[in-house]
Amino acid sequence: xxxxxxxxxxxxxxxxxxxxxxxxxxxxxxxxxxxxxxxxxxxxxxxxxxxxxxxxxxxxxxxxxxxxxxxxxxxxxxxxxxxxxxxxxxxxxxxxxxxxxxxxxxxxxxxxxxxxxxxxxxxxxxx
Amino acid sequence: xxxxxxxxxxxxxxxxxxxxxxxxxxxxxxxxxxxxxxxxxxxxxxxxxxxxxxxxxxxxxxxxxxxxxxxxxxxxxxxxxxxxxxxxxxxxxxxxxxxxxxxxxxxxxxxxxxxxxxxxxxxxxxxxxxxxxxxxxxxxxxxxxxxxxxxxxxxxxxxxxxxxxxxxxxxxxxxxxxxxxxxxxxxxxxxxxxxxxxxxxxxxxxxxxxxxxxxxxxxxxxxxxxxxxxxxxxxxxxxxxxxxxxxxxxx
Numbered sequence: 001x002x003x004x005x006x007x008x009x010x011x012x013x014x015x016x017x018x019x020x021x022x023x024x025x026x027x028x029x030x031x032x033x034x035x036x037x038x039x040x041x042x043x044x045x046x047x048x049x050x051x052x053x054x055x056x057x058x059x060x061x062x063x064x065x066x067x068x069x070x071x072x073x074x075x076x077x078x079x080x081x082x083x084x085x086x087x088x089x090x091x092x093x094x095x096x097x098x099x100x101x102x103x104x105x106x107x108x109x110x111x112x113x114x115x116x117x118x119x120x121x122x123x124x125x126x127x
Numbered sequence: 128x129x130x131x132x133x134x135x136x137x138x139x140x141x142x143x144x145x146x147x148x149x150x151x152x153x154x155x156x157x158x159x160x161x162x163x164x165x166x167x168x169x170x171x172x173x174x175x176x177x178x179x180x181x182x183x184x185x186x187x188x189x190x191x192x193x194x195x196x197x198x199x200x201x202x203x204x205x206x207x208x209x210x211x212x213x214x215x216x217x218x219x220x221x222x223x224x225x226x227x228x229x230x231x232x233x234x235x236x237x238x239x240x241x242x243x244x245x246x247x248x249x250x251x252x253x254x255x256x257x258x259x260x261x262x263x264x265x266x267x268x269x270x271x272x273x274x275x276x277x278x279x280x281x282x283x284x285x286x287x288x289x290x291x292x293x294x295x296x297x298x299x300x301x302x303x304x305x306x307x308x309x310x311x312x313x314x315x316x317x318x319x320x321x322x323x324x325x326x327x328x329x330x331x332x333x334x335x336x337x338x339x340x341x342x343x344x345x346x347x348x349x350x351x352x353x354x355x356x357x358x359x360x361x362x363x364x365x366x367x368x369x370x371x372x373x374x375x376x377x378x
Contacts, residue, residue: 003131010135017142030152033159040163044170051240056177058242061359108170109217113178114357115185120217 036105039125043108046085047123050075060114063091072098084127090120101126168257168265171220175255177240179226180273182211183249184241184356187275191353192363199286199369206230206247206279224255230280236271242356244274276354286369289325289347293317294373297343301375310334310341321347332370339377346370 054062054071062068068089076082076099086099088107107122190205197205214223232250237243250272258264296317301310311334318329332344347369355361 006131006135010131010138013135013139013142017146030156030159033156033163037159037163037166041166044166047170048173048239051173051177055241056181057357060357106219108167109219110170110174111178111215111217111222112174112181113213113215114181115189 039105039127040108042081042125042127043085043123046079046081046125047108047110047121049079056112057114059112060091060117060119063089063094063096063119069096069098072096081125081127084125086124086126088122090122092117164259164261164263167220167259168263171222171257172255172265172267172269173240175222175224175257176238176251176253176269176271178213179211179224179251179253180238180241182213183209183226183228183251184273184275186211188355188357191277191365192355192358192361195363195365197365197367199283199367202279202283202367206283220257220259222255222257224253226254227252232270232272234270234272238271238273241273244276244356246275246277247279248272248274276356277351282349282351282367285325285327286347286349286367289321289327289329289349290369292324293321293329293345293347296320297373297375301341310336310343314343326350333372341375341377342372343375344370344372 050072051059053075059068062071068091072087072089073082076085076087082099084101086097086101086103089096089098101124103124104126105124107124110121110123112119112121187205208227208229210225210227212223212225214221216222228249228251230247230249232248234250238251251270253269253271254267255269256264256266297313300313300317314331314334318331321327321329326349328348328350330346330348332346333342334344335342349367351365351367353363353365355363
């Protein structure tokens, strides 16, 4: 009688544990989440700083003149993040890429409009 | 029997610890995810603010560069409360906003990311709805102010002041010494006074003198320069005018 209860008890425990483990397995890599959060937070901060420093209208003007690339490069170098940051600007049919590093994950995006024109800033921080 | 129980207890403790660790890890991961979503949502709210302001200012710029003469009423209509809406997506986030622009307000939070001008302050109430494919849905209201390059209030006040002055002076001078012969002389005198006190030119379109009344059709013109906020180095010489026939009864 005791043996039966014993086995049943162990079986229940094992079943509960296995199902809980399976449920939790997908969120094991906390480090990945931390890195993801950190890189997106830095991207958001960089975008905010960029907008404060050079306003939206200026960004559009520089893009129209074809000088947005050097401006963004200067911004990244000034902030010491050039080696770990990539910015891809989509403006009309052009794609302007600035920065260095390895592209991974989804970027932080900022979509801006000026009349019927739009500009999409994609930013990755990969440190 | 005892051995089995001990083994089970030990295993249970071990697995409980594993579960506790996994749970804690999951909580930490969730908190990172939440913070990340919060940062991204904050970024999208900033985007909403900027796009709302850009829509309003761009519309204003287009209108102000479209012609050279604006009536007082047109300008007045221009600074009346306005609402702008926009819905768009960046592939991951879907954004909708409705922004209300008004001259009235008391918010002292300026929108960063746009140049500061000495012109008119417009107060903005922004309602936004941001959602993404991860199930995030953020709705909210925000208020701030933006500035534009033209001082609408100054122009409207100047024209209003000049109109009041011109009409009251004509009334008082006509009531003092009106005769059909000196109508032009009085009008000319008052026109000179307006020019010296206000930044307005008075153009007399027509003066008609009848048996019972004098009708002065006048136009007050405020010349100014509109500097484009969006087109570099572009400005437009504009004239804001107020015109109407003024009828003065002869007793």
